């Protein structure tokens with residue numbers, strides 16, 4: 807790369823082939839979808855069957871906690887959270 811290239815600040819995406827562009831768009835879509843999913847999960851962290859509400863690990867298909875420890879831990883944290891929100 808020459809000095810002139812740097813100075814003009816060429817957008818390197820212009821040099822990608824259509825195939826590369828498609829791959830790039832696919833990756834961006836995937837990233838956006840993952841982000842949406844994570845934001846949704848953050849808003850609704852409870853009662854997702856098959857996913858532990860405490861540690862987000864997979865658990866039994868209809869369970870929302872993998873074991874009693876996770877249930878207690880999560881409910882304890884929810885209690886703390888509720889108290890923090892009540893204080894505001």
Ligand SMILES: [Zn+2]
Nearest residue numbers: 858861872876
């Ligand atoms: Zn768990």
